[in-house]
Amino acid sequence: MKFIDVTLQLLDGFGTTCLLFALTLVFALPLGLLICFGSMTKFKPLRYLTRAFVWIIRGTPLMLQLFVVFYVPGMLFDNPIFSQFANGRFVAALVAFVINYACYFSEIYRGGIESISKGQYEACAVLGMTKGQTFFHVVLPQVVKRIVPPMSNEIITLVKDTSLARVIAVIDIVFAAETILSLKALIWPLFYAGAFYLIFNGLLTLLFGFIEKKLSYYKV
Amino acid sequence: MAILEVKGIKKSFGSTNVLKGIDFSLEKGEVIAIIGSSGSGKTTLLRCLNFLEFADEGTISVNGEVLYDGVAESSAKKKLKNDDKRLRKQRLHFGLVFQNFNLFPHKSVMGNLMLAPVLQAKSELSFMERWRFEKSDAYAAIREKALATLKRVGLIEKKDSYPCELSGGQQQRVAIARALVMNPDILCFDEPTSALDPELTGEVLKVIRELKDSSTTMIVVTHEMEFARDVADKVIYMADGVIEEAGTPEEVFGSPKSERTKAFLASRKNAAAIQEDKPE
């Protein structure tokens, strides 16, 4: 099997990897903020419920969660929804990733919001600002700066975690490399796949470094 | 007529009675200095005036208008708390300068001064007008006002700096300017120099002195006895949530009547003497 054929097959899988990565971010970033508000609300039942949910998701393996999302609907309701359409497996993986990462993000957001001092809120209050103005013009900009380092860690982990999706037979880049291994008995495509991750994460690291630098015009 | 009239303010946190009935009034352009040992309730009093806390009892009137009536609000204490619009409007009668400045670290000096007035002006505009706000006369007026205020506190050359690039004294002067831009009727200071190195207190006290000369009405909680003595029109000595003694600086510092006041002033003198003796 030629290098070019392997490359094409891996690129096909890598497309799925990238799509899973990007869509997870698109949904998990805002959902995380929602879960964060839930875990900080003054309404106790909702707060405890949200925190318990986050605890469960963060306390169990993502691989297990992939199985649960994919198989449980079929077992519970006799309706294997994710096997009934073409991209069902991909969608199941996406759902599991979004839930999992939204929970991690929510904790990072919460840490960021709670690290803003009471004095900032009080300064806004005595200047006659509304709660919304306070959050969007004073709290959020400072939170963004503080959470860039932990968020970049989490996002780089997400790139690598996407390879877990193959446990429910989503054809990502590692799945593609494994297929070549079992059909053609070639091991090097697996290492080649690793290079894709390295380059992707290298680019992300550069991007986050750039963002951090952009935000370093002030110190807290 | 008094610009500020405070009557019977009481405030407790759980079972601790922090304020046990505070009465005083303030004429326009007057400066009151509040002195007292730590824990006597000075900060809590300022916070009640700025509605960061809600007094359990008592009234607060500005220019004859009752802004807050503890008894009326207590049945519906949640009311002022939850009536965001009224709360914000009432807060604007007062300004508050914090002990630790509480500047917005992500905003430049001008950004700190202009944020609240710009948001306030924008909130009254339609969506399209907001879009073009930075080109409007109203925006230019706010900017002019902010620049003029910065000049007053002597920091015009720092207008584009960020708080992290300023000394503590400069940060506190920015905080004073930020409060002034909102045109409060009464400007409150909570130990404005306590967080500063001794060599930086002078510049902040000088600004407050100049504000007095331009007839700004002020309430200054301070540990600087010298300053209180020559800037204040009235001095209040607070102890354990009550006004133990009040009067002109000559009365309170020169011939205090209460034993507690005497003891407090003596202890401050000793502290000051020790400070001065301390070798650098």
Ligand SMILES: Nc1ncnc2c1ncn2[C@@H]1O[C@H](COP(=O)(O)OP(=O)(O)O)[C@@H](O)[C@H]1O
């Ligand atoms: N939010 C609060 N909850 C409980 N106790 C408080 C609170 N704020 C202040 N106190 C108490 O009230 C008393 C007076 O505090 P404070 O007004 O800060 O005094 P001062 O400014 O004169 O030092 C202190 O004993 C303090 O512990």
Ligand SMILES: [Mg+2]
């Ligand atoms: Mg205090």
